[in-house]
Amino acid sequence: xxxxxxxxxxxxxxxxxxxxxxxxxxxxxxxxxxxxxxxxxxxxxxxxxxxxxxxxxxxxxxxxxxxxxxxxxxxxxxxxxxxxxxxxxxxxxxxxxxxxxxxxxxxxxxxxxxxxxxxxxxxxxxxxxxxxxxxxxxxxxxxxxxxxxxxxxxxxxxxxxxxxxxxxxxxxxxxxxxxxxxxxxxxxxxxxxxxxxxxxxxxxxxxxxxxxxxxxxxxxxxxxxxxxxxxxxxxxxxxxxxxxxxxxxxxxxxxxxxxxxxxxxxxxxxxxxxxxxxxxxxxxxxxxxxxxxxxxxxxxxxxxxxxxxxxxxxxxxxxxxxxxxxxxxxxxxxxxxxxxxxxxxxxxxxxxxxxxxxxxxxxxxxxxxxxxxxxxxxxxxxxxxxxxxxxxxxxxxxx
Amino acid sequence: xxxxxxxxxxxxxxxxxxxxxxxxxxxxxxxxxxxxxxxxxxxxxxxxxxxxxxxxxxxxxxxxxxxxxxxxxxxxxxxxxxxxxxxxxxxxxxxxxxxxxxxxxxxxxxxxxxxxxxxxxxxxxxxxxxxxxxxxxxxxxxxxxxxxxxxxxxxxxxxxxxxxxxxxxxxxxxxxxxxxxxxxxxxxxxxxxxxxxxxxxxxxxxxxxxxxxxxxxxxxxxxxxxxxxxxxxxxxxxxxxxxxxxxxxxxxx
Numbered sequence: 075x076x077x078x079x080x081x082x083x084x085x086x087x088x089x090x091x092x093x094x095x096x097x098x099x100x101x102x103x104x105x106x107x108x109x110x111x112x113x114x115x116x117x118x119x120x121x122x123x124x125x126x127x128x129x130x131x132x133x134x135x136x137x138x139x140x141x142x143x144x145x146x147x148x149x150x151x152x153x154x155x156x157x158x159x160x161x162x163x164x165x166x167x168x169x170x171x172x173x174x175x176x177x178x179x180x181x182x183x184x185x186x187x188x189x190x191x192x193x194x195x196x197x198x199x200x201x202x203x204x205x206x207x208x209x210x211x212x213x214x215x216x217x218x219x220x221x222x223x224x225x226x227x228x229x230x231x232x233x234x235x236x237x238x239x240x241x242x243x244x245x246x247x248x249x250x251x252x253x254x255x256x257x258x259x260x261x262x263x264x265x266x267x268x269x270x271x272x273x274x275x276x277x278x279x280x281x282x283x284x285x286x287x288x289x290x291x292x293x294x295x296x297x298x299x300x301x302x303x304x305x306x307x308x309x310x311x312x313x314x315x316x317x318x319x320x321x322x323x324x325x326x327x328x329x330x331x332x333x334x335x336x337x338x339x340x341x342x343x344x345x346x347x348x349x350x351x352x353x354x355x356x357x358x359x360x361x362x363x364x365x366x367x368x369x370x371x372x373x374x375x376x377x378x379x380x381x382x383x384x385x386x387x388x389x390x391x392x393x394x395x396x397x398x399x400x401x402x403x404x405x406x407x408x409x410x411x412x413x414x415x416x417x418x419x420x421x422x423x424x425x426x427x428x429x430x431x432x433x434x435x436x437x438x439x440x441x442x443x444x445x446x447x448x449x450x451x452x453x454x455x456x457x458x459x460x461x462x463x464x465x466x467x468x469x470x471x472x473x
Numbered sequence: 474x475x476x477x478x479x480x481x482x483x484x485x486x487x488x489x490x491x492x493x494x495x496x497x498x499x500x501x502x503x504x505x506x507x508x509x510x511x512x513x514x515x516x517x518x519x520x521x522x523x524x525x526x527x528x529x530x531x532x533x534x535x536x537x538x539x540x541x542x543x544x545x546x547x548x549x550x551x552x553x554x555x556x557x558x559x560x561x562x563x564x565x566x567x568x569x570x571x572x573x574x575x576x577x578x579x580x581x582x583x584x585x586x587x588x589x590x591x592x593x594x595x596x597x598x599x600x601x602x603x604x605x606x607x608x609x610x611x612x613x614x615x616x617x618x619x620x621x622x623x624x625x626x627x628x629x630x631x632x633x634x635x636x637x638x639x640x641x642x643x644x645x646x647x648x649x650x651x652x653x654x655x656x657x658x659x660x661x662x663x664x665x666x667x668x669x670x671x672x673x674x675x676x677x678x679x680x681x682x683x684x685x686x687x688x689x690x691x692x693x694x695x696x697x698x699x700x701x702x703x704x705x706x707x708x709x710x711x712x713x714x715x716x717x718x719x720x721x722x723x724x725x726x
Contacts, residue, residue, distance in 0.1 A: 214496065217635075218632050218633060219632065225632065228632055229624075229631065229632070231638060232620075232624065232631060232632065232635070232636075232638050232639070233624065233638060233639050233640065234638060234639075234640050235637075235638035235639075235640040235641045324698050325698070326639065326699065343625065343627075346699065346700065347698075347699050349624050349625065350627075351627055355627040355629075358627075358629040359627075359629055359631060359632055361629070362629040362630050362632070362633050363632050363633055365633075366630075366633040
């Protein structure tokens with residue numbers, strides 16, 4: 075069994091090339107099946123083929139056919155432990171554009187489940203899924219938001235906890251405001267109102283979120299009915315003033331101002347129970363969380379290295395498996411031959427007792443050598459033990 | 474036996490107090506809380522068994538029981554990964570008070586009080602349980618104020634050093650008070666009935682406890698929100714400290 079990886083990613087290939095070799099799940103699975111024992115992981119950032127016992131030139135040729143150009147300068151080729159380590163890092167999100175992003179683990183799982191891999195690929199992919207899960211459980215690498223819009227939603231959740239049922243007023247129907255609203259909606263918030271300079275544009279977006287469209291001059295009147303305001307208009311001055319905010323409220327009001335120039339009067343932040351974050355604040359939060367992710371990535375790398383070592387030990391143990399199997403087969407053969415000599419000389423009960431006792435003796439006798447051979451297999455001269463066993467017990471002919 | 478239980482409990486609480494400082498060791502801290510609380514439970518059972526009744530009516534003894542109740546309340550309401558900083562507030566205090574209880578002789582074998590067991594369990598036990606709840610509520614209110622301040626100041630590390638959401642802290646503070654106040658009411662009622670039967674005038678501790686009851690009663694009745702709620706919970710806790718530390722000495726004398 076020989077594990078090989080041939081692939082390209084955002085580290086080495088420009089987007090123009092990556093988009094040519096990006097395959098959907100079905101096409102990736104078809105490519106893998108056409109090669110033999112293979113798994114194809116294809117996302118917007120990478121296309122990688124993990125194969126067992128297939129020549130890397132064949133794999134490269136398949137990729138080049140899809141790309142429509144030679145890929146020799148941009149692909150990486152990794153073998154055995156290095157290929158496994160790479161896959162573990164990918165599954166853990168350590169090779170991603172944003173360290174720790176969680177989507178890749180699902181993509182690795184989908185790629186693995188889309189084909190029926192042989193024992194080597196099955197083992198390395200199952201272990202990679204476990205590694206990805208372990209990294210996310212034991213480190214905080216995936217906990218923090220990595221974009222301004224997701225940071226805005228995470229901050230709202232830091233105020234309100236569960237956002238289910240919280241009402242959002244979106245001021246401005248621009249792309250970035252829509253992204254922030256989508257993030258809030260994905261956490262259960264209700265986009266109750268969309269306000270815009272032109273009512274028609276507001277109506278289009280409001281329809282998509284199931285909210286109500288407003289004009290900008292209706293915004294202040296609705297502040298008593300909502301929990302979160304997301305503002306992203308291109309207005310030259312403030313759209314909302316602190317005097318517009320209702321004084322008597324029992325719940326907090328969270329303002330997100332993503333516009334430049336700012337839409338929301340900075341005095342709003344001084345009001346009791348009001349929280350205001352502008353684009354600079356959000357970017358500072360994202361920068362800080364990304365720094366946190368990088369710190370967590372160091373811990374994650376340690377976990378990945380630990381798992382890579384386990385994989386190496388497992389793979390090394392495969393080298394001694396034939397010797398162990400031969401030794402056990404030879405012992406079993408001798409046992410059966412000796413028991414056969416007793417045929418007719420002992421009763422059925424006695425025969426069963428003898429079979430049980432001799433089996434136990436064999437198991438006990440072979441247990442320690444089996445363990446020692448597997449342990450020794452990890453060391454550089456590990457196969458020497460297996461060779462010695464083959465020689466001592468005359469197993470060479472069988473292997 | 475009592476000695477053999479005190480030190481493991483103190484060691485475990487101490488370990489938790491330090492281990493909560495880092496997110497990496499928070500799990501070990503939680504185990505410290507659990508094991509320490511079990512050791513202290515065994516200590517209290519041994520004390521009660523040896524005294525043949527309720528041996529915690531002295532100020533130091535009641536402090537020992539108080540610590541057990543505070544840690545117990547923390548285990549029930551706050552012992553979660555997101556509440557690590559609550560543990561960092563509660564466990565050093567618990568460990569320090571536990572040590573003070575020992576210095577005052579509250580963790581030794583102790584002797585049975587002259588008061589009846591039922592009265593002591595109802596009065597001392599319930600009042601201390603309520604005070605433990607108020608302590609936890611104050612810690613939650615403190616966390617609320619800190620988190621609210623960070624959000625107001627737009628601290629860049631707000632999502633990195635993450636506390637529970639403001640709404641959760643506020644809700645949990647209210648619930649803790651809502652559970653604790655009935656306990657205080659029952660404990661106070663037991664004390665008042667007893668005092669009426671025996672005669673005698675109201676002492677300073679009783680007066681402060683009644684004021685405490687009024688503050689928390691007002692907290693539940695008015696149900697303030699935001700900063701006001703947190704300040705009121707902390708104000709009530711200031712009275713608990715006065716009652717617990719400054720005035721407790723002569724109450725059962």
